[in-house]
Amino acid sequence: MTKLTSRQLQAIQTKNKIYETSLSLMELHGYDQITIEQICRKAGVSVGSFYNYFKSKNDILIELYSRADEYFEQEVMPHLTETSMPERIVEYFDSYANFNVSTGIGTMKQLYNSNNSLFIHEGRLMQVFLTQMISAGQAKREITASQSPEYITEFLFIVARGLIYDWCLHNGEYNLRERMHEMMLPIVGVFREVE
Amino acid sequence: MTKLTSRQLQAIQTKNKIYETSLSLMELHGYDQITIEQICRKAGVSVGSFYNYFKSKNDILIELYSRADEYFEQEVMPHLTETSMPERIVEYFDSYANFNVSTGIGTMKQLYNSNNSLFIHEGRLMQVFLTQMISAGQAKREITASQSPEYITEFLFIVARGLIYDWCLHNGEYNLRERMHEMMLPIVGVFREVE
């Protein structure tokens, strides 16, 4: 709302320029194959400037992955079809797998190979969605109420991340989507309410 | 058996010297805080020599973690107490957690943050032990035979690694042992044979 000074505008443009140049080069040649210097040369900025906007080379990927929330809000949540809550949750993780696959094995390996607290950021939208679904499932007595929605959310994400980590170890050489489905089905079953 | 030449003997001693110096320094100051140069100075060898024996700095930790097999064979397997196979498996993962805790959070973070195929090495003794237990459990009809022992082994390890990865993300700030137990109990339950 407040008018931007020319300097602030410049700053935003510089950051975007660096971000986009980085992504396009990384996509083209792979994360390890490109250097900060190459990025900066192509983006027409100095190396120092890169570090003014990003904590590290890895930070570029972290920024990328942050967009998962947006993706889930707009593409995933509105399109869940199953009506039984356990099935919806499985579907949710299908989409989670899809998102990771589409991000690309190279990027995912890089992300899982750097301690980033991205995955465990409290209150992250993506997690909140799941917590809400579990809550709703408990209300409908489809999911056990013997554990809190937060606990179950964490539990499920730990398993899902375990699988993605494994997928990275295998260089993305199997079908993550299928495997995720196969795996989450019985896991979610653990929390199904029994009469 | 074959007699070693003085050169071969020398080589073994050099490698050990490097390995032990590395570990002691890493334990004292932490992985990132020590340099190859420091290690080599203290061990009385050249930098080039380090790389003659180890692929990378990380390789030291990989060597360390390889000893898990030995530990499992001698310390864990002979001391499993529970008689029902599902319970034995849970106990097995308790020990797995213990081993990881005793390895130290610093080392574990480093290990999980480097693509090492250590964890998924086919025919790894540690994995084989579990596969055998599952096989035995199937024979006693305590574990479902609808999946192969290999499949179940992989499944369980993916979950366990997911938890350890999470523990690393949280800087080892919770009790891994407890959490592992709590988590594997229902997961192993998934594969319990029902009449």
Next chain:
DNA sequence: TATTTTGGGTGAACGCATTCACCGAATGAG
């Protein structure tokens, strides 16, 4: 308008893992 302050921008310098061309003594063939 004259001044101070601020913050985007710079690139040389640094630290450290990794590589490489090159020893020289132990080994083994003749």
Next chain:
DNA sequence: CTCATTCGGTGAATGCGTTCACCCAAAATA
């Protein structure tokens, strides 16, 4: 014993991520 080969060992050089002391024009202040 003699010569060629092998291989453990060397440390300077390389490459790259990251830091730092320093600019300078825009913005704020007077």
